[in-house]
Amino acid sequence: MSGRNLWKLKPSGDLSEHTLAFWLLLPAALLLGLIVVYPVLKLLHDSLYSMSVFSAHAPQFIGLSNYADALSDPDVWRAIRFTLALCLVTVPGALLVGLGLALLSNRPWKWRWPVRLALLLPWALPLAFSGMIFAWFFNTEYGVVNDLLRRAGMAPISFLLIPQWGFFAICVATIWKSSSFVALILLAGLQTIPRSLYEAAELEGANAWQTFRHVTLPLLMPALAVALIFRTISALQSFDIPYAMTQGGPARYTETLSILVNTTAIEYMDVGYGSALAVLLFLLSMAVSSLYLRKLYRGAV
Amino acid sequence: MLKLPLRWIAAALLLINGFFPALWILLTSFKTEAELAQTPITWLPQHPSLDNYLLAFAEQPLLLFLANSFAVALLSTLLTLFAATGAAYALTRLQLRHRGLILTSLIAVAMFPPATLLVPLFEIMRGLGLINTYGALVLPYAVQSLPICTLVLASFFQQVPRDIEHAAMIDGCTRLQALTRIVLPLAAPGVFTAGILAFVNAWDEFLLALALNAAPGSRTLPVGILLYQGEFSFPWPVISAALVVAIVPLAIIIVLFQERVVSGLTAGGLKG
Numbered sequence: 397m398s399g400r401n402l403w404k405l406k407p408s409g410d411l412s413e414h415t416l417a418f419w420l421l422l423p424a425a426l427l428l429g430l431i432v433v434y435p436v437l438k439l440l441h442d443s444l445y446s447m448s449v450f451s452a453h454a455p456q457f458i459g460l461s462n463y464a465d466a467l468s469d470p471d472v473w474r475a476i477r478f479t480l481a482l483c484l485v486t487v488p489g490a491l492l493v494g495l496g497l498a499l500l501s502n503r504p505w506k507w508r509w510p511v512r513l514a515l516l517l518p519w520a521l522p523l524a525f526s527g528m529i530f531a532w533f534f535n536t537e538y539g540v541v542n543d544l545l546r547r548a549g550m551a552p553i554s555f556l557l558i559p560q561w562g563f564f565a566i567c568v569a570t571i572w573k574s575s576s577f578v579a580l581i582l583l584a585g586l587q588t589i590p591r592s593l594y595e596a597a598e599l600e601g602a603n604a605w606q607t608f609r610h611v612t613l614p615l616l617m618p619a620l621a622v623a624l625i626f627r628t629i630s631a632l633q634s635f636d637i638p639y640a641m642t643q644g645g646p647a648r649y650t651e652t653l654s655i656l657v658n659t660t661a662i663e664y665m666d667v668g669y670g671s672a673l674a675v676l677l678f679l680l681s682m683a684v685s686s687l688y689l690r691k692l693y694r695g696a697v
Numbered sequence: 698m699l700k701l702p703l704r705w706i707a708a709a710l711l712l713i714n715g716f717f718p719a720l721w722i723l724l725t726s727f728k729t730e731a732e733l734a735q736t737p738i739t740w741l742p743q744h745p746s747l748d749n750y751l752l753a754f755a756e757q758p759l760l761l762f763l764a765n766s767f768a769v770a771l772l773s774t775l776l777t778l779f780a781a782t783g784a785a786y787a788l789t790r791l792q793l794r795h796r797g798l799i800l801t802s803l804i805a806v807a808m809f810p811p812a813t814l815l816v817p818l819f820e821i822m823r824g825l826g827l828i829n830t831y832g833a834l835v836l837p838y839a840v841q842s843l844p845i846c847t848l849v850l851a852s853f854f855q856q857v858p859r860d861i862e863h864a865a866m867i868d869g870c871t872r873l874q875a876l877t878r879i880v881l882p883l884a885a886p887g888v889f890t891a892g893i894l895a896f897v898n899a900w901d902e903f904l905l906a907l908a909l910n911a912a913p914g915s916r917t918l919p920v921g922i923l924l925y926q927g928e929f930s931f932p933w934p935v936i937s938a939a940l941v942v943a944i945v946p947l948a949i950i951i952v953l954f955q956e957r958v959v960s961g962l963t964a965g966g967l968k969g
Contacts, residue, residue: 416872417791420783424803424843427780431840432809435817442817497714500707509955511708514715516951516958521719522901524919525940529718532725532933540721543738572714577962584963633812636903640923654812654904661816662908670816678813 442671449665462672471648472673475656476680482567482638482652483631483684489571490627491620494578499612501579502586515583518576527640530569531556534641559649562642566650569637574630578623585619586612625688632681653677719944725937726750733934749938756932759939761914762921766943769831769906769917770899773838777846777895778888780839785850786876790862804844811841815908822909833909834917838902842895849894849961853887854880890961893954900947918943 443462447455466472501511518526533540534555542552555561589612597607635654638644644651644659651659657677661670725733726749727742753759787793788800818837819828827833861883862875870878881888903919910916916924922939925932951958 413792413872414794417787417793420787420791421799422783423780424784424847427776427836427840427843428803428806430821431818431837432806432814435814435821436809438817438820439813442820497711500711503704503707505708511711512955512959513952514711516955517715517719517948519962520897520901520947520951520958521944522903522919524901524903524923525943526718528923528936528940529722531931532937533718533721535931537736538733538738538933540738546737572718576715580959580962584959629808629810633810635812636919639903639907657812657815658904658908662819667816667820674813674816678810681810681813 439671439674442667443675445668447668449667455668458668462669463676465669466672466676471651471656472653472676474648475651475653476676478563478650479632479634479653479680481563482570482634483628485567486570486574487624487627487631489567490574490578491623493571493575494623495582495620497575497579498582498586501583515576515579518573519580521573523573523636524640526569526573527637530565530572530637531641534565556642557646559646562646562650566638566641569641570631570634573637574627578627581623581626582616582619585616589615621688625685628684628688629681632677632684653680719948722937722940722944725933726941728934730934749934750942752935753938753942756935757921757925757939758913759921759942762916762918763942765831765910765915765921766900766917767946769834769838770896772831773835773842773899774892774895776835776839777842778892781843781846781850781891782876782881782888784843785847785854786880788847789851789854790859790876790880791872800847803847807840807843811837811902811905815904818905819908827909829910829912829915831915834899834902834906837905838895838899841902842891842898845894845898845961846891849891850884850887853884853890857883886957889954890957893950893958894961897947897950897958 442455444457444459445455446453446458446461497515501515505511532538534542536542536552536554536557539555541555545552553561555565593611593615594607597611602610633654634652635658638650638652639655642650644655653673654677657670657673660666660673664670724740724742727745727747728739729742729744729746729748732739732743784803788796793799814837822828822833825832827836857880862879865875865879866872901919902917903923906917906920907923911920922936922943925936925939
């Protein structure tokens with residue numbers, strides 16, 4: 397029976413809820429199949445082959461050689477180290493800054509919309525634009541950061557040309573960009589905390605820190621956990637901001653795993669090796685998020 | 698209650714953090730090239746001019762990038778709303794075996810990191826002849842927004858009383874008509890909220906747009922503007938003007954619909 401005829405049946409007819417549910421879920425399933433499930437299978441398959449657009453040979457099965465190559469490739473280890481360092485700094489950084497922004501925004505402001513807009517604008521700004529804007533901030537000659545340094549009597553710094561400073565600049569841009577999303581999630585969490593608990597704390601004579609430590613923080617934990625997982629997964633995938641600020645330079649020092657995958661597979665067209673790198677990136681993401689999930693669930697039990 | 702000076706500092710922190718980067722780009726876009734090449738730099742434009750905007754449209758096909766971004770964002774939003782509406786309705790209202798499993802796998806699968814899918818997606822899109830066409834981006838963007846749109850729509854569908862639906866079906870509506878004629882109009886705010894989130898997601902995406910649609914004619918705004926820069930030069934006057942042009946549509950959306958965006962984000966974020 398074709399789908400067209402199925403639609404026409406009356407509720408008393410043959411169209412069971414199960415059949416309708418099947419048809420309604422079908423578009424989502426087809427999309428996921430084409431854009432995720434099939435590509436993942438293809439990714440795993442390709443990672444076992446030597447296939448490059450530039451080579452004249454047909455793809456050749458080489459087993460786990462691509463993975464072995466990757467694990468002995470200093471470029472890969474440098475990218476892994478840089479990506480993990482970026483996570484270790486920007487995830488806690490964004491959570492702390494986001495928490496601060498959320499607490500400030502949650503004050504009884506007379507005008508709520510400018511406060512809300514101040515969180516929404518950075519959230520809506522494309523990552524790539526944030527990277528470009530911060531690259532301009534950190535520009536050696538014309539950047540606003542070096543202008544402030546000069547005014548303070550210090551020597552300007554070529555932020556984007558010195559590896560360690562490049563890392564610093566990328567961290568600042570990433571924390572700025574992602575803290576607004578964290579703040580929006582935490583703000584929603586803060587607004588679910590009943591007022592009566594704060595009143596009770598006040599009656600008990602708790603000071604501001606004690607109230608925060610024993611009322612706000614425990615009740616904010618679910619929202620913090622959500623923000624933590626979202627942030628970690630996207631930090632491991634960092635691409636837009638480092639690409640827009642340094643293109644992975646100087647001397648590939650600020651190259652993240654995602655940038656390396658893109659360079660290898662898309663720019664150099666080394667599909668087999670690039671696929672193996674993408675699988676490694678996926679395994680890394682899974683390892684980190686399952687670590688978190690286990691911690692969180694253990695905490696909840 | 699905070700004391701007055703503290704309140705001012707808190708407000709200043711919030712506003713500077715939120716608005717300074719965009720404001721700085723706006724100020725930069727009104728400065729002349731000569732002024733931008735001065736050190737020490739100026740903070741306010743000395744001779745404000747609109748020349749950079751004219752250059753931004755003249756040097757690169759900025760209008761085309763804008764049209765590409767709009768088309769890709771709009772088409773992927775419609776596609777994701779179509780798929781998410783069906784999924785959310787089936788998951789909230791219909792008898793379904795393995796409801797929890799279907800919902801979890803839908804979310805888990807759609808959250809698969811795009812950077813890891815980049816390589817096979819490139820090959821698949823090339824095989825389908827979709828590289829440098831809207832289709833190459835519309836399909837993945839629709840998938841990226843599928844989880845949040847499904848969650849937002851599901852939470853709105855749950856608020857529509859079942860009795861209204863039953864009454865309509867007693868009057869001779871099919872289940873599908875009950876969805877399209879009764880539930881969807883009542884859940885219109887939810888559809889709208891989900892649509893805004895999907896649109897902003899698509900408007901912002903960069904990695905896939907760079908890898909799949911890099912030809913000059915098919916670039917979206919983030920890719921188009923980033924590639925304004927030459928190998929060694931960064932034409933900031935023009936870029937800042939182009940950035941302002943690209944940010945304005947977003948700014949309009951979030952100013953007009955800020956409450957929807959916030960409620961949608963938290964519905965999707967906290968339940969997801």
